[in-house]
Amino acid sequence: xxxxxxxxxxxxxxxxxxxxxxxxxxxxxxxxxxxxxxxxxxxxxxxxxxxxxxxxxxxxxxxxxxxxxxxxxxxxxxxxxxxxxxxxxxxxxxxxxxxxxxxxxxxxxxxxxxxxxxxxxxxxxxxxxxxxxxxxxxxxxxxxxxxxxxxxxxxxxxxxxxxxxxxxxxxxxxxxxxxxxxxxxxxxxxxxxxxxxxxxxxxxxxxxxxxxxxxxxxxxxxxxxxxxxxxxxxxxxxxxxxxxxxxxxxxxxxxxxxxxxxxxxxxxxxxxxxxxxxxxxxxxxxxxxxxxxxxxxxxxxxxxxxxxxxxxxxxxxxxxxxxxxxxxxxxxxxxxxxxxxxxxxxxxxxxxxxxxxxxxxxxxxxxxxxxxxxxxxxxxxxxxxxxxxxxxxxxxxxxxxxxxxxxxxxxxxxxxxxxxxxxxxxxxxxxxxxxxxxxxxxx
Numbered sequence: 001x002x003x004x005x006x007x008x009x010x011x012x013x014x015x016x017x018x019x020x021x022x023x024x025x026x027x028x029x030x031x032x033x034x035x036x037x038x039x040x041x042x043x044x045x046x047x048x049x050x051x052x053x054x055x056x057x058x059x060x061x062x063x064x065x066x067x068x069x070x071x072x073x074x075x076x077x078x079x080x081x082x083x084x085x086x087x088x089x090x091x092x093x094x095x096x097x098x099x100x101x102x103x104x105x106x107x108x109x110x111x112x113x114x115x116x117x118x119x120x121x122x123x124x125x126x127x128x129x130x131x132x133x134x135x136x137x138x139x140x141x142x143x144x145x146x147x148x149x150x151x152x153x154x155x156x157x158x159x160x161x162x163x164x165x166x167x168x169x170x171x172x173x174x175x176x177x178x179x180x181x182x183x184x185x186x187x188x189x190x191x192x193x194x195x196x197x198x199x200x201x202x203x204x205x206x207x208x209x210x211x212x213x214x215x216x217x218x219x220x221x222x223x224x225x226x227x228x229x230x231x232x233x234x235x236x237x238x239x240x241x242x243x244x245x246x247x248x249x250x251x252x253x254x255x256x257x258x259x260x261x262x263x264x265x266x267x268x269x270x271x272x273x274x275x276x277x278x279x280x281x282x283x284x285x286x287x288x289x290x291x292x293x294x295x296x297x298x299x300x301x302x303x304x305x306x307x308x309x310x311x312x313x314x315x316x317x318x319x320x321x322x323x324x325x326x327x328x329x330x331x332x333x334x335x336x337x338x339x340x341x342x343x344x345x346x347x348x349x350x351x352x353x354x355x356x357x358x359x360x361x362x363x364x365x366x367x368x369x370x371x372x373x374x375x376x377x378x379x380x381x382x383x384x385x386x387x388x389x390x391x392x393x394x395x396x397x398x399x400x401x402x403x404x405x406x407x408x409x410x411x412x413x414x415x416x417x418x419x420x421x422x423x424x425x426x427x428x429x430x431x432x433x434x435x436x437x438x439x440x441x442x443x
Contacts, residue, residue, distance in 0.1 A: 010125055017120060017137040020410060024144040025113060027339065027408070028058060031151045034163040037102040045157040046092040047426050053084070054147050054154075056100045059109030060084040062116055062140050065384075070136050071119035076112055087387060116140075130384055138196035138410070139384075145408035152339060152406040153426050155270055156257070162271035169336055169405075172279050172346025175216050180357045181437060182306070184211040187313040188320040189305060190377055191415045200389035201415040203379045207305045211437035214302055214310045217347035217360050218281035218368065218432045219293060225265060225276070227293050228254055238296045243288030246423055256284035256425040270342050279346040281366045281430045287398045287422035290369040290431035302434035304372035304399045304417070311355060311362040311402070311414045323414050324355035324362045330412060335364035336405045337412050344405055344430070363412050366430030367400040374399050374419040392419060404428035 032040060032055050040052040049057075060080060067073045082088050083097050100108060123131060130136045155164055189207040191197045233253050236244045246252070254260070257268045258276065265276040285293075294300050302310070312320040321327055325334050334353035336345045344365040354360045362368075374397040382390050397419040403412035406428050420427060 013125055013134050014120055014123075017134045017141070018117060020141045021113070021116070021120075021137065021144075024141050024148065024408070024410070025109075027148045028055060028109075028144060028151070031148060031155065031164075032102075032106075034155070035158075039158065039160070040102045041095070041099075043092075043095045044154055044159070045426065047424075048150070048154045048157060049091050049094045050099070051151055051154055052102055052105050053094050053097075053099055054151050056080070056105040056108060057084040057086065058144050058147050059105070059112045061143055062109075063112045065136055066116045066119055066140055067112060070123060070130065071115065073115060073119065076115065077108060080108075087391075133195040135196060136384075139198070142196060142198070142408075142411050145410050148339075148408065149404070149406040149428075153428065157426060158271070160271060164270050164342060166340060166342045169341040169343060169345030170349045173348035173351060175348040175360050176358050177216060179213040179215050179435075180310070180359050181441060182209070182212050182214055182310050182313070182357060183315060184209060184437075187309050187318075189308050189312075189415075191413075194322070194413060194415060196410070197413065197415060198388060199381060199383045200374075200376060200417050201413070202381070202383075203377065205377055205379065207309070209303075209306050209309055211441055212302070212306055212434050213437060214306065214359060214434045215299075215432040216358065218344075218366055218430045219290075220279050220347060221265075221267075221276045221282050222278035223297075224255065224282040224285070224293060225278075227296050230296070232292060232296055238292040239288065240291060242422070243292055246286075246288050250423070252289070255282055255289070277343075277346065279348075281344040281347065281361070283344055283366050283404075283428055283430050284425050285369075285430060286425045287369045289425075290429075291371070294431070294433045297433055299433035299435040301369060301371040301431060304370040304401065306434055307362075307368065307370050307401045308414060310357065310359050314356045316356060321356075321414070323353075324359065325353050330363060330409045335361070335403075335412065337364040337403060338408050339406050341405055344428075362402050363414065364403050364407065365405055366402075366428055367404050367407075367418055368402045369429060369431040370399045370401060372399045373397065374417070396421065398422050400427075400429055 032051055041050050043050050063076050125131050125134050186206050186208040188204055190204045191201055192204040259266050266273050267276045311324050314321055335350055373395045375393050400418040
């Protein structure tokens with residue numbers, strides 16, 4: 001590459017990073033600007049932080065990594081570092097902290113962003129692993145977008161009149177057979193080349209599965225309602241010991257935000273109550289509910305390895321794609337992402353996003369529970385800090401894959417790994433089922 005070509009590539013990367021930072025901030029501003037200051041400082045659930053904490057935390061992470069580390073600049077507000085350290089204070093305790101008020105938080109994140117754009121303009125975007133291909137800036141974009149999804153979940157828990165608006169998702173369509181056979185054999189899992197991939201997605205490695213069937217679509221509201229009608233929440237046969245204990249302790253009878261009126265189920269979403277849409281993927285179910293439904297249906301949840309193989313493996317070429325549909329970045333034709341809509345889309349709404357094997361809606365709509373515990377891959381290396389992934393490794397957390405309607409495209413890679421406690425229901429999580437292939441079956 002000539003010097004001119006290199007300089008042009010660096011400038012193009014700077015422009016891209018600036019655009020991604022701006023896009024993320026536009027969403028943060030919309031989510032925090034949709035409510036008044038009283039709502040910003042309130043805690044809408046002990047599971048979540050006040051929205052104003054998320055906003056200032058976004059700015060603090062940006063200051064720590066981009067202003068101080070990458071830029072080598074003087075701190076903007078070193079005195080608030082501990083307040084916005086997610087490991088120092090549990091979410092339930094954050095409203096009692098001396099947090100920045102709404103106006104002060106907005107001023108702080110604005111001042112930090114101005115300095116970050118100055119740092120970006122001067123950065124060579126190479127020479128350190130943290131700078132290579134703009135990784136540190138991409139990490140901060142993803143961090144902000146992840147907190148935007150968290151803030152969207154807080155909006156879902158908020159009580160009051162609707163404040164968010166978006167057009168309805170596209171209509172559903174045909175999806176083919178109910179399940180797809182995935183052939184046995186190896187494939188490349190994870191990544192060593194994706195520029196913004198986080199440490200838990202790395203390194204790329206060979207993984208293998210036996211032949212298995214996976215549902216063509218996520219489990220729908222209509223299908224899940226059959227489980228409820230069949231007494232699924234009252235029958236311990238379908239539940240693990242931990243799941244059955246949780247069902248009884250939490251008095252679960254249906255997905256979160258569902259309510260029965262007469263012979264119909266209704267769901268409240270972002271302040272609007274409406275009949276459950278039968279062909280939309282079920283959302284706001286915990287791991288235990290997903291596992292119980294799968295057992296009731298005569299199936300199981302896919303492992304994380306199976307999920308990624310179904311999402312990425314192209315049997316015609318033997319290679320792993322970046323996304324189910326190919327290597328190009330997602331658009332509104334491929335997947336329901338980025339809060340374009342405020343609900344999952346009906347199954348079959350994104351035929352252009354299907355995998356080579358014909359599996360639909362693996363990216364977007366709902367995070368999908370897998371049966372796998374969250375652990376590092378063989379060859380895992382902490383980068384750039386242990387608190388992002390490593391401290392969560394172990395049997396306490398289950399892996400979710402694929403992203404939801406609230407997940408931004410900057411995050412929604414086929415290699416991206418999410419994780420949470422198996423009892424969590426406030427997240428935009430659903431699932432699809434899998435089962436072992438019968439002896440002699442092959443694709």
